[in-house]
Amino acid sequence: MATxxxxxxxxxxxxxxxxxxxxxxxxAVAAPAVVSAQTPVVIKMQTxxxxxxxxxxxxxxxxxxxxKMSGGRLKVDLLPAGAVVGAFQVLDAVNDGVIDAAHxxxxxxxGKHKAASLFGTGPVWGGSAxxxxxxxxxGGGKELYAELTQEILKLNVYGFYGxxxxxxxxxxxxxxxxxxADVRGLKYRTVGLAADLLxxxxxxxxxLPGGEIVPAMERGVIDAFEFxxxxxxxxxxxxxxxxxxxxxxYHQASESFEFLFNKDFFDDLDDxxxxxxxxxxxxxxTSNYASALDxxxxxxxxxxxxxxxxxxxxxxxxxxxxAAWDKIIPTxxxxxxxxxVMESQRQFVERVVFYELMNAPDYAxxxxxxxxGKLKL
Numbered sequence: 001m002a003t004x005x006x007x008x009x010x011x012x013x014x015x016x017x018x019x020x021x022x023x024x025x026x027x028a029v030a031a032p033a034v035v036s037a038q039t040p041v042v043i044k045m046q047t048x049x050x051x052x053x054x055x056x057x058x059x060x061x062x063x064x065x066x067x068k069m070s071g072g073r074l075k076v077d078l079l080p081a082g083a084v085v086g087a088f089q090v091l092d093a094v095n096d097g098v099i100d101a102a103h104x105x106x107x108x109x110x111g112k113h114k115a116a117s118l119f120g121t122g123p124v125w126g127g128s129a130x131x132x133x134x135x136x137x138x139g140g141g142k143e144l145y146a147e148l149t150q151e152i153l154k155l156n157v158y159g160f161y162g163x164x165x166x167x168x169x170x171x172x173x174x175x176x177x178x179x180x181a182d183v184r185g186l187k188y189r190t191v192g193l194a195a196d197l198l199x200x201x202x203x204x205x206x207x208l209p210g211g212e213i214v215p216a217m218e219r220g221v222i223d224a225f226e227f228x229x230x231x232x233x234x235x236x237x238x239x240x241x242x243x244x245x246x247x248x249x250y251h252q253a254s255e256s257f258e259f260l261f262n263k264d265f266f267d268d269l270d271d272x273x274x275x276x277x278x279x280x281x282x283x284x285x286t287s288n289y290a291s292a293l294d295x296x297x298x299x300x301x302x303x304x305x306x307x308x309x310x311x312x313x314x315x316x317x318x319x320x321x322x323a324a325w326d327k328i329i330p331t332x333x334x335x336x337x338x339x340x341v342m343e344s345q346r347q348f349v350e351r352v353v354f355y356e357l358m359n360a361p362d363y364a365x366x367x368x369x370x371x372x373g374k375l376k377l
Contacts, residue, residue: 034238041269045101046088051080051213054231055257058163059103061261061291062284065147069276069283076101087209093156093373096262102260106159107192107252108214109208115148117192118341119161120255123167123325125349129358132254132345133285134163139348144341150263158266160259160278166292170249170313171226172233172242177313180320189213189225193328196253200324207249210236217241221314226251229292230300239308248313250321257288275281312376 021072045063049055053327056078063076079099080177081087088103091109106116118142120132127135135141149155170177171190177183206222214237216222224242226249233245260280266274305309333339370374 002360004276007069021116040070040073041273043074043076043100043265044079044084045076045103046079046081046090046093046099047103048081048090048105048209050236052235053080053210053292054229054235056080056105058257058284058288058291061287062103062162062280065283065287066185066276066280069280072274072275074209074273081211087211091155091157091260096261097156097262097264098260099102100265102258104258104260105255107194110192112153113148114193115335115338117194118345119145119258121194121252122345123193123329123342124250124253125346126353127254127345127349127356129167129254129256131349131352133161133164133256134352135345135348136261137254138154139352141341144344148337154172156263157238158261158263160261160281161256162259162281163257163288163292164285165255165257166229166281166296167253168228168249168255169172169226169230169233170246170317171224172238173224173244173246174242176244176309176311177317178317179245179314183224183317186224187222189216189227190251192252194289196328197251197321199322200327201320208237214238214241228252228255229296230303231292231295234299234303239303239306243304243307243309244309246313248318252327256285270341280321288354335342 041358045057047056049059052129058208059078063078066074066076079199079244084099085093087104088108088111093099094102103123104117110116117137120129132141134291136145143160145161149157149159171188173186175182180201186203187197188203189206189208190198191207194345199205203224205254206216208216208222210227210232213222213225213227217225225238227236227238230245233239238245259277261277266277269277300310329342333342353369364375
């Protein structure tokens with residue numbers, strides 16, 4: 001805390017001193033006004049992603065927008081996982097003022113409170129990531145998140161959410177999964193409440209950052225895994241350690257990015273810069289989603305062309321996942337806060353997804369009409 005206070009006082013002293021000096025200079029001589037560039041506020045932001053991951057590209061989209069919208073008054077020093085702290089330690093680093101900001105996902109601090117996983121990787125209820133991001137912004141999620149981070153956990157952070165992720169694949173397997181019984185006994189990588197879910201289905205789960213997955217497969221620490229998407233998987237070499245890629249799953253189907261800021265650092269900014277950092281998340285959310293659809297689909301085709309067997313997760317496995325969620329939810333509801341979060345989500349999803357499903361045409365029917373034979377559902 002002393003470090004943050006010192007940084008705050010130093011910044012304020014610098015700005016105050018600059019203003020006094022400028023005033024003195026103006027009074028000393030009657031000369032034409034000289035406009036000098038304001039020294040930018042530098043934001044040290046670390047991600048939870050390896051330098052080569054596509055999510056670093058997505059983080060750069062946010063950084064580019066923030067810097068341009070601020071007219072150069074904000075400069076973001078974007079760092080990959082491990083540059084300052086490990087991928088799972090960014091929340092603590094932001095809280096302690098070791099870094100000013102982080103680009104991450106809440107499930108990575110699930111160890112502090114299981115409720116973290118409800119803000120992206122909890123029970124699906126029937127809504128997509130876009131539905132759950134809407135819940136966060138207008139359905140009470142933002143207030144419940146603030147209650148968790150600032151009141152329950154007493155964290156010195158603010159968090160903003162953006163980029164509704166396409167549902168995450170079930171993952172990579174050495175042999176195709178044909179039924180729920182096939183996954184029993186497998187050593188599997190996932191994170192958050194998905195670990196509880198898949199343990200309920202008979203798996204042995206290891207929670208690892210993305211950069212440690214392929215080495216763990218090579219050493220036999222795990223024999224199956226998921227991360228998030230075809231582009232990340234292709235880049236870190238998933239296709240070199242497994243050849244069966246199962247798409248579609250309820251284990252993590254409604255996740256978004258979390259943009260964390262140290263509260264003292266953020267509060268010390270001018271109001272317009274605060275707005276740029278907050279609403280820049282919404283701007284990047286749109287660009288991230290467009291980039292994801294373009295890259296994920298292209299890279300999935302590259303994986304297929306490279307000999308990967310791309311399959312849709314069987315209905316039997318999806319049914320078993322929902323049955324496992326049914327067993328986990330009552331245990332989570334024993335915590336009053338988690339019960340309130342899930343009830344808020346259920347109420348929002350019941351109303352919103354009724355509209356979404358009733359209103360949506362059958363896109364698969366139209367796709368099959370124009371591209372016959374490509375879908376094998």
